[in-house]
Each structure stands twice: as C-alpha cells, then as structure tokens.
Amino acid sequence: MRTIAMLLGLTATPAAAQTIAVTHAEAWTMERAEPVRDATIVIEGGKVVSVTPGGAVPQGASVIDARGKPVTPGLVSGATQIGLVEVSGSGDTRDQASTDERNSGFDVSRALNGNSTLVSLTRADGVTRALIYPSPSRTPPFNGEASIARLRDRVDILDTSDVAVYAVIGGGAWERLGSRASQWSALHKVLGDARRAMAAPAGDEKKDKKDKREGPRGRRGGHHAGEEMIREVLRGEVPLAIQTHRESDIRQAAALAGEYGIRVVIVGGAEAWRAAEPLAAAKIPVVLDPQANLPGSFDQLGVRQDNAALLARAGVTVAIGQAGGAIHSNYNAGMALREGAGIAVANGLPYADALRAVTVNPLSIWGRGGGMLTAGSDADLVVWDGDPLEPSTNAMAVIVEGRQVSTRSRQDLLAERYRDIR
Amino acid sequence: MGMGGRFGSAIAAAALLTVPGAAQVRQAPWRDDPFPSRYMPAAPDDMLLRGATVLDGAGGRIDGGDVLVRGGRIVAVGKALANPGVREVDAKGRWITPGVIDVHSHDGTYVLPLTDIDREASDVSEVASPNAADTWIETAVNAQDMAFDRALAAGVTTIQILPGSTPIFAGRSVVVKPLRAPTVWGMKAVGGVQGFKMACGENPKSWGADDDNDGPTSRQGVIAYMRQGFLDAQAYGRERAAGKVARDLRKEALLGILAGDVRVNLHCYRAGDIAAVLSVAKEFGFRIGAIHHATEAYKIPGLLRESGTCAAVWADWWGFKMEAQDAVRAEAPLLERAGACVMMHSDSPADGQRLNITAAKAAAAGRRIGIDTPPETMIKWTTSNPAKLLGLDRQVGTLAPGYRADLVLWSGDPFSIYSKADLVLIDGAVAWDRAKPRTGPVSDFELGRGGVR
Numbered sequence: 001m002r003t004i005a006m007l008l009g010l011t012a013t014p015a016a017a018q019t020i021a022v023t024h025a026e027a028w029t030m031e032r033a034e035p036v037r038d039a040t041i042v043i044e045g046g047k048v049v050s051v052t053p054g055g056a057v058p059q060g061a062s063v064i065d066a067r068g069k070p071v072t073p074g075l076v077s078g079a080t081q082i083g084l085v086e087v088s089g090s091g092d093t094r095d096q097a098s099t100d101e102r103n104s105g106f107d108v109s110r111a112l113n114g115n116s117t118l119v120s121l122t123r124a125d126g127v128t129r130a131l132i133y134p135s136p137s138r139t140p141p142f143n144g145e146a147s148i149a150r151l152r153d154r155v156d157i158l159d160t161s162d163v164a165v166y167a168v169i170g171g172g173a174w175e176r177l178g179s180r181a182s183q184w185s186a187l188h189k190v191l192g193d194a195r196r197a198m199a200a201p202a203g204d205e206k207k208d209k210k211d212k213r214e215g216p217r218g219r220r221g222g223h224h225a226g227e228e229m230i231r232e233v234l235r236g237e238v239p240l241a242i243q244t245h246r247e248s249d250i251r252q253a254a255a256l257a258g259e260y261g262i263r264v265v266i267v268g269g270a271e272a273w274r275a276a277e278p279l280a281a282a283k284i285p286v287v288l289d290p291q292a293n294l295p296g297s298f299d300q301l302g303v304r305q306d307n308a309a310l311l312a313r314a315g316v317t318v319a320i321g322q323a324g325g326a327i328h329s330n331y332n333a334g335m336a337l338r339e340g341a342g343i344a345v346a347n348g349l350p351y352a353d354a355l356r357a358v359t360v361n362p363l364s365i366w367g368r369g370g371g372m373l374t375a376g377s378d379a380d381l382v383v384w385d386g387d388p389l390e391p392s393t394n395a396m397a398v399i400v401e402g403r404q405v406s407t408r409s410r411q412d413l414l415a416e417r418y419r420d421i422r
Numbered sequence: 423m424g425m426g427g428r429f430g431s432a433i434a435a436a437a438l439l440t441v442p443g444a445a446q447v448r449q450a451p452w453r454d455d456p457f458p459s460r461y462m463p464a465a466p467d468d469m470l471l472r473g474a475t476v477l478d479g480a481g482g483r484i485d486g487g488d489v490l491v492r493g494g495r496i497v498a499v500g501k502a503l504a505n506p507g508v509r510e511v512d513a514k515g516r517w518i519t520p521g522v523i524d525v526h527s528h529d530g531t532y533v534l535p536l537t538d539i540d541r542e543a544s545d546v547s548e549v550a551s552p553n554a555a556d557t558w559i560e561t562a563v564n565a566q567d568m569a570f571d572r573a574l575a576a577g578v579t580t581i582q583i584l585p586g587s588t589p590i591f592a593g594r595s596v597v598v599k600p601l602r603a604p605t606v607w608g609m610k611a612v613g614g615v616q617g618f619k620m621a622c623g624e625n626p627k628s629w630g631a632d633d634d635n636d637g638p639t640s641r642q643g644v645i646a647y648m649r650q651g652f653l654d655a656q657a658y659g660r661e662r663a664a665g666k667v668a669r670d671l672r673k674e675a676l677l678g679i680l681a682g683d684v685r686v687n688l689h690c691y692r693a694g695d696i697a698a699v700l701s702v703a704k705e706f707g708f709r710i711g712a713i714h715h716a717t718e719a720y721k722i723p724g725l726l727r728e729s730g731t732c733a734a735v736w737a738d739w740w741g742f743k744m745e746a747q748d749a750v751r752a753e754a755p756l757l758e759r760a761g762a763c764v765m766m767h768s769d770s771p772a773d774g775q776r777l778n779i780t781a782a783k784a785a786a787a788g789r790r791i792g793i794d795t796p797p798e799t800m801i802k803w804t805t806s807n808p809a810k811l812l813g814l815d816r817q818v819g820t821l822a823p824g825y826r827a828d829l830v831l832w833s834g835d836p837f838s839i840y841s842k843a844d845l846v847l848i849d850g851a852v853a854w855d856r857a858k859p860r861t862g863p864v865s866d867f868e869l870g871r872g873g874v875r
Contacts, residue, residue, distance in 0.1 A: 090743070292772075335738060415751075421720070421760065
C-alpha cells in the first residue's frame with residue numbers, strides 16, 4: 001500500500017487497472033442530504049466499489065487521505081463551451097458556431113479539444129463532466145447538437161455526442177428571424193414537418209432505422225443531418241434545449257412540450273421563476289446561472305438570484321450552467337459553477353440541492369444519468385480542502401474514470417515560475 | 423483675459439498659481455470642477471456595533487471588537503467600548519469591515535439591460551479620436567442604473583467610474599457613492615484626487631486599425647502617441663502661460679497629469695506594456711496611480727514598487743484575448759508578498775458585487791503555491807489600498823477614529839460566498855439594511871416593471 005501525499009500536482013501512478021482508496025472522507029454520496037463521515041471510498045476499474053464508514057483499504061490500493069474533508073462526485077457543468085474556444089477575442093480559435101447554411105445539424109463533438117487550457121483549469125476546479133453546447137447558427141432558431149464532455153487529461157474528452165438539439169429563442173444581438181414569433185413559428189414548422197414525415201409510411205423512416213443500426217446512439221461522430229436529430233427529439237430520445245429567458249417564451253416552451261409530447265430543457269431561464277408552476281407540471285428542467293441578478297437584455301428584466309430556490313421549491317429540477325456569464329462561463333467554468341451554487345444556497349436553495357444542481361441533475365437532464373458517489377457509480381470524484389461551494393476552496397485531488405488526474409493548470413505553472421520574483 | 427500661470431519645462435506641482443499682475447490667486451484650470459457635487463450625507467444613524475470580528479482595512483483584526491459611529495464618523499474601534507447613549511447593535515458572530523471600494527467600474531455607462539442603442543453608440547468610451555482627454559465620464563452617467571443598488575446591497579460604498587479603454591487618453595473619472603439620486607452629482611464623492619483613464623495594448627490599437635478610424639495601429643504607435651501627447655501639452659502650457667494660445671481642454675487635462683493633480687489609471691495587460699508606460703511616466707515626471715487589469719504585473723513587481731504605482735487586478739479574468747493569456751489567479755498574493763500595492767477591481771457590475779469573493783479566489787490560488795494571506799491582509803485589497811488610489815485614504819477605507827463611517831456589518835466571514843451585507847453605512851447613515859429590504863433603493867428604471875427587485 002502506497003500513501004499519496006495530499007499535495008497538489010502529485011498524482012498516483014497511472015496504472016490501467018488502478019485501485020484507489022480515498023480514506024477519512026466526508027463523502028457526499030448524493031443519496032441523501034447528509035454526507036457519510038469518515039468514509040473509505042474504494043475505486044476499481046473506473047467504478048466506485050464501496051463507500052463505507054471506517055472501511056478497510058484493499059491490499060495494494062493507492063491511498064488518498066482526505067483528512068476529514070469533503071469528497072463529492074466530480075462536478076458537472078450544465079452548460080459551457082470549454083473545449084470549443086481558446087481565445088474568444090480571436091475568431092480563428094473559436095469553434096462554437098456553424099456558418100453552414102445547408103445543414104442545420106452542427107454536432108460540436110468533432111471540435112472538442114481536451115488539450116485546451118480552459119479544459120485543464122476547469123478540471124483543476126473539480127469539474128469532470130460538462131454539457132458543451134453550440135452557439136447560434138445560420139439556421140435559426142437552431143444552433144446544433146450538444147455533447148457531454150468527460151474531462152480526461154488527454155485530447156479525447158468526448159463522453160456522449162448528440163445529447164440534445166439546441167435552439168435559442170428571444171431578443172439578441174445575433175442574426176435572427178426578426179420577431180420571436182417568427183422564431184417560434186420556425187421551430188413549430190420543423191417539428192410539425194418532421195412529425196408528419198414520421199407518420200407517413202414512406203421509405204425515409206426505414207432508412208433512419210438502418211442508420212441507427214450503425215452503432216449505439218451518441219457515438220456516431222456527428223455525421224447526421226439536423227433533421228435526424230429532430231426525429232430523435234420527437235421520439236423522446238433526446239431533449240430539445242431552448243435557451244430563452246423571458247416569461248412569455250418560457251410559457252411558450254412549456255406549451256410546445258405538451259403539444260408535441262417532447263422533452264424540453266430551458267437553458268438560461270432568467271424569468272423561469274415566474275413560470276415555475278407550468279414548468280413543474282410539464283416536467284421541464286431549467287439550467288440556470290444563479291450569479292445573475294442584472295438583466296443583460298430586456299428578456300431578463302425579472303432576473304433574480306433566488307431563481308434556483310423558487311424553482312426547486314415548486315418542484316422543478318434545476319442544474320447550474322453558463323455560470324458567471326460571458327467570460328466566466330468558459331474561462332472559469334469550474335470556479336463559476338461552484339460560486340453559482342454557493343450563491344444559490346445563500347439565496348435559499350438547500351445545500352444538498354445545490355450539490356445536486358452541479359452533479360446529479362445536469363447528468364439526468366441531459367440524459368446521461370449518474371453523478372453519484374455510491375457503489376457502482378462512475379468513479380469521477382473530487383477531494384476538496386474545504387466546502388466545495390466556497391470559492392476559497394481548492395480541489396486537492398480529482399479522479400476521472402477511476403484515475404487520478406493532474407490538478408495543475410497552466411496558471412499554477414506560471415505562478416510557480418514567478419513565485420520568487422521580487 | 424485668459425487664465426494666468428507659469429509653466430516651466432518641469433511643470434510645478436503646486437495647486438495654486440499666481441496670476442502675474444493680478445491680485446487674486448486662481449487655481450490651475452485643470453483643478454476646476456465644472457460639474458460640482460451636490461451630494462449631501464444623510465442624517466447620521468449613530469450606533470455602537472458590539473462584539474464583531476473587526477477587520478480595520480489597514481491590516482488590523484480585532485476579535486470581539488466594537489465600533490462606535492457618531493455624527494457620520496467613526497469615533498472609536500476597540501474592545502468593550504463605553505456606550506455614550508447610542509443605539510447598540512449586537513454584532514456577535516458577524517464581521518465588520520470598511521465599505522468595499524471598487525476603483526474600476528462602468529456603472530451608469532454600461533447600463534444593463536443593453537440595447538441596440540448602446541451597441542450603436544455606447545457611452546462607455548468617446549471614440550471620435552484616440553484622445554478624449556477633454557471628456558468627463560460623469561456627464562454620461564445614468565444615475566438610474568440598477569447596478570448601483572446591487573453594489574450597495576453587496577457592501578460597496580465607493581465606486582470609481584472610469585471611461586472605457588478604447589481611446590489612449592480616455593478622459594476623467596468620477597467617484598460616486600452608490601446612493602439613489604436623480605443625477606450623478608447627487609452621488610459624487612469629493613475630497614479625493616481627480617482620476618483619469620488611459621489605455622495601452624490591444625484595445626486602442628484595434629480601434630486604430632479599423633479603416634474608419636484615425637489612430638495608432640500598433641503597440642509602438644500607442645506609446646508614441648502618449649509621448650507626443652504629453653510633449654504637446656508641455657508646449658501648450660508654455661504658450662498658454664505667455665497668453666499666446668486659446669484654451670484647449672485636452673491639453674489642459676494632460677497638463678493636470680504632468681502637474682501631479684490628475685491621477686492616471688492605466689489599462690494595461692502585458693508586462694512589457696506596463697514597463698513601457700511606467701517609462702513614459704518617468705520621462706515626463708509623473709506617477710501613474712495604478713495599472714488596471716495588469717494581468718502580468720506579477721512578473722515585474724519590482725518595477726511597480728519602484729514607481730510607486732499600484733496594480734488593480736481581477737482574480738480570474740484571463741484568456742479571452744491574447745494579452746490576457748498569462749493572467750493567474752494568484753496575482754494579488756504574489757504582488758502583496760513582493761511588497762507591491764495591489765487591489766481588486768471589477769470592470770463589471772456582476773463582479774463588482776463580489777470583490778471580497780474575488781479576493782478569496784486570489785488567496786486560495788496563493789495557497790496552491792505556498793502563499794498564505796490572512797483575512798486582515800486580504801481586506802486591504804478591497805478597502806484601504808483602493809482608497810489610496812482615489813486619494814481618499816485619510817477619509818475612507820479604514821476603520822479608525824476620525825474616518826468617515828463607510829462600513830459594512832457582514833452576516834459572517836466577508837470572504838465566504840454565503841455571507842451578506844446586513845447593514846451598510848455611508849457617512850454614518852444606514853444606506854442598506856437587509857432586515858428591511860422593502861426600504862432598500864429601487865431605481866426609476868426598475869420601478870413598475872414588475873419582478874425585478
């Protein structure tokens with residue numbers, strides 16, 4: 001048995017079939033609202049084997065002593081664009097948007113870059129998975145298809161592609177169809193046309209089935225046209241994510257979900273608290289930014305920091321994403337997520353619910369499942385040096401797919417290089 | 423007759439200039455304030471805050487400390503203070519700090535919600551020319567920006583509103599209290615040093631590179647533009663003193679910088695950019711108050727220290743443009759340990775509500791490289807150090823007898839995400855009381871729109 005010192009940057013030997021035991025953990029399993037104290041968490045083969053108070057350490061396991069500090073499932077961003085952008089001010093380093101007018105399908109998975117400095121910093125801040133979404137495209141109101149990323153410390157960070165069709169409705173500075181009425185109309189037309197085509201006993205549907213046999217859904221590398229994804233939305237296989245803020249649009253979204261019998265996810269939702277009841281009734285979850293308390297646009301006039309608490313109280317599933325707005329939601333995707341969850345707690349969301357909003361909920365909303373720290377869970381977890389929702393807390397050890405990964409970002413390397421300069 | 427005054431090749435730092443042949447003494451024209459403040463402190467709420475953890479802003483900490491506030495001023499800070507007969511507030515388990523000071527805000531000019539009207543013509547920067555030295559940002563400030571209310575509720579008591587960083591000489595700043603008033607002049611704080619904004623690097627050169635604009639297109643061009651601007655101002659000063667030329671507001675403002683009466687806040691990121699502007703300041707004999715953003719200041723703390731120039735920094739803005747690639751969260755603790763003057767700044771109405779949290783992030787990043795910063799030091803980054811930059815360090819930013827009573831009673835540790843400003847005092851009057859949210863300020867813009875609180 002080797003003991004891994006709780007020092008930053010010191011990682012366990014990257015053995016393929018590594019057994020790791022995290023000892024003396026305040027383990028947030030996410031099964032209940034309280035942590036398991038003095039837990040031993042045993043990890044093997046990329047899975048959590050056991051979480052046991054005072055549990056034994058298996059022979060040969062690498063040990064990470066949590067020293068009584070919190071251990072949580074790896075955090076999950078409900079919406080970010082890390083891996084698609086490097087220097088946002090420079091267009092030649094951005095991959096968030098498609099300008100292809102021929103294909104409404106824009107699958108971001110082929111652009112994901114695990115070597116990005118934004119990804120390593122996000123991972124160092126305790127995030128192990130994230131929903132990566134496309135920006136507005138040339139086929140409004142559709143942006144394209146979102147992916148789930150797994151923040152391994154290598155270039156391939158794709159977990160699951162095509163997990164949602166992503167659309168944007170409302171006022172905004174980007175190229176739109178004019179009035180939001182036209183945006184809704186375009187969305188209804190696409191869904192209506194696809195539903196009629198699916199109902200017709202034509203050959204197209206057979207062709208689709210043949211396509212589906214090519215491999216498991218979500219690993220197809222994004223070669224399908226947007227129309228195919230719309231059929232998946234109509235079949236209930238993936239949600240339609242609608243990024244929108246205004247109460248009137250959120251109510252339109254709830255009505256749309258009922259009319260077509262589809263799963264809808266609201267992203268943004270500054271005024272979602274005003275439509276909490278219809279959202280709860282339609283089982284529409286909301287991915288929101290709890291930091292927001294100033295309206296970026298007229299669509300967001302009702303923005304308030306207890307949005308998450310009000311929605312959760314009404315029975316709406318809430319996840320945190322796009323946290324911190326323009327710069328932070330990508331450049332500090334991990335820190336802003338924790339800060340946002342902390343602000344949600346400060347504004348009335350129960351602590352355990354806030355942790356769920358950055359673990360279990362985003363994975364369930366985006367159809368992935370998981371995000372727990374229980375026997376059989378994916379071994380994505382983080383050892384913290386304090387309350388993970390405090391920005392003053394550091395992630396001491398991050399484990400992705402059962403392997404301890406580096407928590408040193410490029411910022412750490414720069415800071416160390418100049419530490420003794422006077 | 424125009425103004426009088428004598429300008430040597432080295433500009434006198436004296437505030438008052440004798441008009442030759444005239445009986446009266448007239449102050450240097452750049453010291454005139456054409457837009458005088460109408461701010462009047464509210465009636466004071468005298469009180470004795472008992473038993474808090476007190477961070478005095480100047481590096482001191484008292485556990486179980488009391489603060490006595492009377493007549494708008496801090497009368498005493500200590501333990502077991504005698505109550506002269508004022509309201510007593512039980513502050514056990516809570517913390518008291520000076521009010522937060524944000525030295526880099528665009529509140530009132532970058533007013534949310536933004537509309538196409540802002541995108542067409544923003545009030546953040548005057549961009550007709552790289553030289554907007556004649557502008558006063560207060561003439562643009564919309565006092566109805568709800569960001570002022572959010573800042574106040576977050577414990578901010580002093581805000582410097584700067585013009586944007588598109589022009590090289592961007593114009594004068596204004597310092598305000600985030601209080602409700604029909605105009606910015608009802609918020610304008612006086613008694614400090616007049617601030618001025620300059621910019622180097624990507625922002626001004628990108629503007630100049632646009633075909634429609636006439637300005638430098640490179641870093642070297644921007645620095646040359648600055649030097650020529652100061653040379654022209656010096657020549658103007660000599661000619662003006664000789665009564666040869668008409669008044670020029672731009673050159674007059676730059677003369678104020680050279681005289682040491684107008685303090686430069688310089689937007690710069692890269693170490694080389696910072697070193698270059700410090701050299702320009704040395705060449706022309708003035709001191710830059712602070713480098714703002716200063717994302718690479720941690721590479722050259724000695725240069726800042728020797729120049730007497732502070733760094734106003736974010737904790738965690740980085741990467742969004744090339745000159746911000748090397749920003750590190752640990753910058754503030756690195757500069758603090760190197761003996762340089764450092765403070766947190768926001769540049770955004772969202773981050774401006776959490777400058778102490780910004781300090782907490784910076785301190786946490788410092789721990790990652792073995793630098794521990796205690797709370798009594800961290801609080802300097804958001805209180806007494808920014809007060810120095812504004813020339814208000816004998817008035818606010820520190821809890822000590824005689825200081826204006828700008829202070830915050832926090833529900834807990836001010837560096838915790840869960841803590842809130844329970845009570846915010848400005849000039850010894852309660853400006854925000856969390857127990858009475860309905861009495862809190864609401865801007866005219868918000869009124870009647872429903873839902874926004």
